[in-house]
Amino acid sequence: MKIEKSIKVANGYIMFGILIVLIAVLLVGMIVTVNPLFLILFPFILLIVKGFFIVNPNNSKVLVLFGAYKGTVRDNGFFWANPFYSKQKISLRARNFDSERVKVNDKVGNPIMINVILVWKVSDTYKAAFDVDHYEEFVRVQTDAAVRKLAGSYPYDNFDDEMAELTLRSGMDEVNEALENEITERLAMAGIQVLEARIGYLAYAPEIASSMLKRQQAVAIVAARKKIVEGAVGMVEDALSKLAADGIVEFDEDKKASMVSNLMVVLCGDKEAVPVINAGSLN
Incomplete structure (x- = not known):
């Protein structure tokens, strides 16, 4: 299985200087000599222009040439690369995800309302770009599945399960740790790093509250x-x-x-x- 790799690309300012020189040669040649051969430079100018791109802080560009992954640019600045590269932007910033409140059954079958607050970021751009479709949607769906599994593993309280030492209401630290481990395992295949996961809302469903x-x-x-x-x-x-x-x-x-x-x-x-x-x- 492939993983992210870095690629070195040309400095954009140097290529911009070459572009200015070519434009000047084209204009001077056409005006002074009125020679149409100088128009040959025009396609080269367009290709050079197409190769420029900018990478902002905490962003990256995934470069693909005719379906082949060539590498990822994580450095910030103004760059130039092969104009035939397709460039996919992937943010490396930490992001919050506040899931919707979902109704699930706890370990003893009581309906409860629960949601999770997740802090995550992309750690492997190759996996995020090519191993899953729409990695942001993947994060949402897998987080929802992890919350449902967690809720079914513990009782809300020890009313019905007095032998339970750990409950959703009383064992928040242990439950949050288990939730974070479950989500981390599910999102690893998409190159997602989980920074924090915790239960944001927990209550009995309205019909039994x-x-x-x-x-x-x-x-x-x-x-x-x-x-x-x-x-x-x-x-x-x-x-x-x-x-x-x-x-x-x-x-x-x-x-x-x-x-x-x-x-x-x-x-x-x-x-x-x-x-x-x-x-x-x-x-």
């Missing part, structure tokens, strides 16, 4: 309640131990159960407790 939000809220509430109960149990235990140690009051099992119940209600309730004053005996 509200249900999943309620689920997330429920999980958060349960986790908060669990923490509150753990703290309340510790506080009740400390209170009973302190009262018993200081001999402030003695509890039988019924009174202890009643106090524990009251304290748990006060500590775990959503609203502030309303005190009730007992004006009689404890019995």
Whole structure:
């Protein structure tokens, strides 16, 4: 398989000077001698003019002669080459690609919306020009395929797959690295270098977004309640131990159960407790 190769071409300013000389000879010969033989110079002048080209910074020109690849000019400046060369411009600049948001299924089948932000540039002009058709379109299609494959390899969250240590939502660094490796492998055949690839947007699809939000809220509430109960149990235990140690009051099992119940209600309730004053005996 061929790869890019550099080619040396003539300095454009030198050839421009030769062009000026030929034009001067043609004009002087026609005016002074009125000899039509000087018109022979006219086709040579046209060929020289056709051979000029400019390469701007971070650009290149791929030179092809009658279907045969001759080389790539990456140097910047004003050049002249064989006028029969066809010259294809390929940019070497870094480019951003913000893919469309696509609906895919994650590892457990939940529909999600996802897109990717890709930074890439051409590293091999031969592969970009001849190994694929329309390398920019190739980048778009292969990036979309890589995103779909990545989304199907991980769950969005570990609701349905609690054994999953890596998810799309929580493992962004690892997921982005896997995405970059996948895209790099797919675009290598087109001579494309991937500078950065990361997930730009990630969310549940609209048809399940509200249900999943309620689920997330429920999980958060349960986790908060669990923490509150753990703290309340510790506080009740400390209170009973302190009262018993200081001999402030003695509890039988019924009174202890009643106090524990009251304290748990006060500590775990959503609203502030309303005190009730007992004006009689404890019995």
